[in-house]
Amino acid sequence: MAAGPTLRIGVDLGGTKVEAVALDPDGRELLRRRVPAPRHDYAATLATIEALVAEVERDLGALPGAASVGVGTPGSRSPRDGLLRGSNSVWLNGKPIREDLEARLGRPVAIANDANCFALSEATDGAGTGAPTVFGVILGTGVGGGVVVNGRVLEGRNAIAGEWGHNPLPWAAEEERPGPSCYCGLHGCIETYLSGPGLAADHARSNGGATDAATIVAGAERGDPACLRTLERYESRLARALAHVINVVDPDVIVLGGGLSNIDRLYENVPRLWGAWVFADAVDTPLVRHRHGDSSGVRGAAWLRR
Numbered sequence: 205m206a207a208g209p210t211l212r213i214g215v216d217l218g219g220t221k222v223e224a225v226a227l228d229p230d231g232r233e234l235l236r237r238r239v240p241a242p243r244h245d246y247a248a249t250l251a252t253i254e255a256l257v258a259e260v261e262r263d264l265g266a267l268p269g270a271a272s273v274g275v276g277t278p279g280s281r282s283p284r285d286g287l288l289r290g291s292n293s294v295w296l297n298g299k300p301i302r303e304d305l306e307a308r309l310g311r312p313v314a315i316a317n318d319a320n321c322f323a324l325s326e327a328t329d330g331a332g333t334g335a336p337t338v339f340g341v342i343l344g345t346g347v348g349g350g351v352v353v354n355g356r357v358l359e360g361r362n363a364i365a366g367e368w369g370h371n372p373l374p375w376a377a378e379e380e381r382p383g384p385s386c387y388c389g390l391h392g393c394i395e396t397y398l399s400g401p402g403l404a405a406d407h408a409r410s411n412g413g414a415t416d417a418a419t420i421v422a423g424a425e426r427g428d429p430a431c432l433r434t435l436e437r438y439e440s441r442l443a444r445a446l447a448h449v450i451n452v453v454d455p456d457v458i459v460l461g462g463g464l465s466n467i468d469r470l471y472e473n474v475p476r477l478w479g480a481w482v483f484a485d486a487v488d489t490p491l492v493r494h495r496h497g498d499s500s501g502v503r504g505a506a507w508l509r510r
């Protein structure tokens with residue numbers, strides 16, 4: 205095995221905070237720092253990352269420039285022009301953030317979106333450790349996915365591999381068509397059903413009244429029939445969405461992250477359902493909960509390679 209860097213710094217660039225973690229080669233966390241994210245200020249964002257990396261290296265007694273640096277961010281770097289696109293931190297869009305950071309930090313910088321970082325973190329030393337192919341899914345405010353093959357993020361020619369959240373819900377029933385409208389301009393996207401707000405909206409469509417995902421899950425645990433039915437619909441949709449992935453990628457393990465991954469019953473019920481749509485005589489794909497939780501973004505960024 206090729207020797208990697210002795211010190212890895214991962215930076216998670218969020219809308220409200222910038223977090224950095226330093227890992228040793230075994231994935232042990234040496235240090236973590238978190239600062240508020242400069243909003244609507246690209247130059248200040250670059251300066252914040254530069255200062256964080258310098259601070260981490262100094263506090264660990266490392267030579268400046270010694271650590272590898274990976275950055276996780278919403279959105280993705282367009283392979284066409286190298287500019288960031290699709291980030292909800294909109295002041296980053298259209299910027300050559302990788303090149304700008306490389307110039308400031310004086311070293312190669314790897315960049316990936318948060319779903320890819322999640323998948324890489326779980327594949328490297330999380331719930332997908334040892335599995336050759338890992339599909340990581342974030343079920344949160346949005347829905348994202350990432351594929352890791354043999355320890356590396358599968359980026360794809362268009363840097364979109366794994367992003368199936370804006371595919372239409374597969375095998376949709378009559379009442380699921382055309383489906384809720386999505387901010388992307390389409391209808392019935394997987395995200396409109398499987399995100400936290402999507403779950404809440406589905407419950408509201410069936411029962412009226414505004415509520416949130418956590419309340420629905422708590423209601424189902426108390427045996428509330430309407431909440432139970434909502435979760436059953438959710439499980440059927442998640443099973444169909446993942447059956448689609450199994451039919452294309454056939455990952456060795458599927459790891460769930462994001463707030464909705466805390467719904468215990470998913471891990472039993474969804475694999476019981478998805479066989480109906482996977483084109484194989486038997487399906488034994490493990491569906492597992494993340495190990496690193498909220499740390500997966502920043503840890504996965506640290507494991508990125510260029």
Ligand SMILES: [Zn+2]
Nearest residue numbers: 370386388393
């Ligand atoms: Zn969409």
